[in-house]
Amino acid sequence: MKFVLFDLISNHPNGVTREILTAQERIQEVINQAVFAEQLGFDGYGVGERHGPPFLSSSPAVILTAIAAKTSKIRLLPTVSVLSVLDPVRVAEDYATLDHLSGGRLEMMIGKGNDPRHYPLFGITEEEQWVSLAERYDLLKRLWTEENVSWEGTYRSPLNKVTTEPRPFQKQIPIWHGSASSPLSTELAAKNGEPIFSSNAFHPMAKYKELIDHYRERLEFYGYDSTKAVVGAGAGSLYLANTSEEAINRFRPYYDIEMNTEAAKHNQSPFKDLEDHIQNGSALIGSPDKVIEKILKYHQAFGHQVQSISVGGLSKEEQYEQLERFAAEVMPVLKREIPSSVWDIEPAAVES
Numbered sequence: 001m002k003f004v005l006f007d008l009i010s011n012h013p014n015g016v017t018r019e020i021l022t023a024q025e026r027i028q029e030v031i032n033q034a035v036f037a038e039q040l041g042f043d044g045y046g047v048g049e050r051h052g053p054p055f056l057s058s059s060p061a062v063i064l065t066a067i068a069a070k071t072s073k074i075r076l077l078p079t080v081s082v083l084s085v086l087d088p089v090r091v092a093e094d095y096a097t098l099d100h101l102s103g104g105r106l107e108m109m110i111g112k113g114n115d116p117r118h119y120p121l122f123g124i125t126e127e128e129q130w131v132s133l134a135e136r137y138d139l140l141k142r143l144w145t146e147e148n149v150s151w152e153g154t155y156r157s158p159l160n161k162v163t164t165e166p167r168p169f170q171k172q173i174p175i176w177h178g179s180a181s182s183p184l185s186t187e188l189a190a191k192n193g194e195p196i197f198s199s200n201a202f203h204p205m206a207k208y209k210e211l212i213d214h215y216r217e218r219l220e221f222y223g224y225d226s227t228k229a230v231v232g233a234g235a236g237s238l239y240l241a242n243t244s245e246e247a248i249n250r251f252r253p254y255y256d257i258e259m260n261t262e263a264a265k266h267n268q269s270p271f272k273d274l275e276d277h278i279q280n281g282s283a284l285i286g287s288p289d290k291v292i293e294k295i296l297k298y299h300q301a302f303g304h305q306v307q308s309i310s311v312g313g314l315s316k317e318e319q320y321e322q323l324e325r326f327a328a329e330v331m332p333v334l335k336r337e338i339p340s341s342v343w344d345i346e347p348a349a350v351e352s
Contacts, residue, residue, distance in 0.1 A: 001299070001338040003331055004044035004308040005037045005323070006079050006234065009057040014315055015253035023056055027063065029316060034067040036320060038074040040327035043343055044107065045071075046079030046308065051118040061094040068102035075343055076102055079197070079308075080111035080178035083140065084133040085122035087156055091136075092143040092164045099169040106170070109197055110137060111178030111185065124155070130184045137188065141175070144168050176232065183214045190218035195230035198302065200282050202269055208233070209301045230342060232306035233298060236283030237313070240325045244286035248274060251285050254313050284309065288329040295334055305340035 011026045013019065021029065034045040045067060047060040057063070060078040068076060076098070083091065099106040112129040119126050135153050142149050147163040177189035180199040189196045196215050200208045216226040237254070241247035255274045271277040274285070282298065284291045295307060309326065311319045 001295075001304075001334045002043040002306045002340050002342050003334075004046055004075070004077065004232070004306060005033070005042050006046040006048065006308045006310045007033065007057075007312050008048035008050060008055055008310075009063070010054050010258075010312055011056050012054040012257055012313070015255075015257040015313065017315065019315075026056055029319075030063060031066050031070060033311075033319060033323075034074065035070050036323065038071045040323055041331065042074060042323075042327070044075035044077055044306075044308075046077040046109070048079045049082045049113065050115050051082075051121055052115060061098055064106075065098050065101055068098060068105065072103075074105065075107050076105050077107045077109050077176070080109045080113065082113035082118055083110040083136050084112040084129045085118050085124060086136065088136045088140040088143060089156070089159075089162070089164060092140055093166075095173070096144065096164065096166050096168045099173055100166055102169075104169045107174050107176060109176040109178050110140075111180070114180060114199070130182070134188055141192075144173055179208075179211050179215070183211060186211050186215035187218055190215050190224070191222055193219065193222065193224045195232065197232035197306070197308075198234065198304070200233045200298070200302075201236055202281075204270065204280050205282070205298065205301055212302050212304075229303070230306075231302055231304040232308065233302050233304040234282070234308045235295075235298075235310075236277060236281055236285075238284045238291070238309045238311055238322055238326060239314075240284075240286070240288055240291060240322055240329070242287065244290050247286050248278070258313055288325065291326075291330055292333050295330075296337065299338055305338070305342050307334070 007030050009026060009030055011021060037045050047063045048057050049060050050057050060081065064076045064078065081091065095106060095108060112133045116126050124132050132155050135155055139151055143164045148161040150160050152158040176195050176197045177185055178199065179185045179196045186196055198208045198212055212231060216229050219226040219229055239247045239251035241250060252274055271281055277283045278285050284294060311322045314322065
């Protein structure tokens with residue numbers, strides 16, 4: 001199994017100290033965290049995209065470029081790039097530039113996003129999100145794989161023999177499809193034979209398993225071998241301690257803060273409290289053995305090869321404590337138990 005650390009760059013008061021960082025401090029914290037993740041042996045680092053408080057992640061390409069300058073191995077992912085509201089020409093240019101600056105470490109992840117506040121900002125309605133995403137995705141792929149692209153659609157002005165620059169560093173930038181709530185996302189991924197990344201954060205396992213099963217079924221329909229499907233999965237927050245009781249007690253103040261944000265309220269969590277979330281959801285709160293047990297349980301259901309975690313909202317000291325423990329006590333066991341060939345090829349090996 002491969003491991004990715006995600007951060008949405010939420011910036012709200014610390015659940016214990018009530019301290020709130022400045023935007024500058026929080027952004028620098030993310031860059032330093034990515035460097036630390038690489039040192040610990042994480043395989044990837046992801047920055048989400050949101051367009052409203054308490055998030056500072058409106059420009060993941062810029063943040064990932066800063067991370068690229070301070071790292072050398074770790075894969076870099078927007079998680080997700082909200083392509084449903086973005087100009088594919090701008091996206092093609094920005095992320096191809098990042099692909100060069102990182103030496104081919106970009107793993108593109110697209111989606112329609114999980115926060116309805118971005119639709120009025122960028123001039124589409126929420127009802128259009130899936131049609132918009134599919135159209136912009138098709139254009140983005142053409143811009144990365146073709147030159148002299150002529151195109152006409154609904155969500156931007158026509159193109160006449162356009163070649164975006166720079167061309168990608170990689171022969172083919174990998175595209176993952178973020179999947180959270182609808183079979184329309186898994187359908188788009190399956191139709192194009194591309195991997196999915198299940199958010200797996202807000203609901204019980206069954207909802208996400210249904211989407212992943214749908215993805216594999218549709219891969220077969222489109223002529224792909226579903227046994228070779230590449231799946232990633234997220235999780236709720238991570239908090240490790242010597243006992244599960246200690247982990248729950250230490251994490252509870254952070255959970256309470258997070259669940260009272262407007263973004264969390266929008267997700268309409270079905271869990272009544274932290275204990276319910278741990279028991280019936282994907283939250284990784286407990287002893288290392290309990291967390292390993294839970295990830296193995298989800299792997300049995302999902303068959304995923306990449307696992308993401310998040311330590312956002314914790315103090316810097318606790319973030320580093322959690323990442324060190326996860327890297328030392330959880331990752332080695334799961335890497336041994338669940339082999340994964342994802343990202344085994346060095347990025348530079350596919351340079352054109």
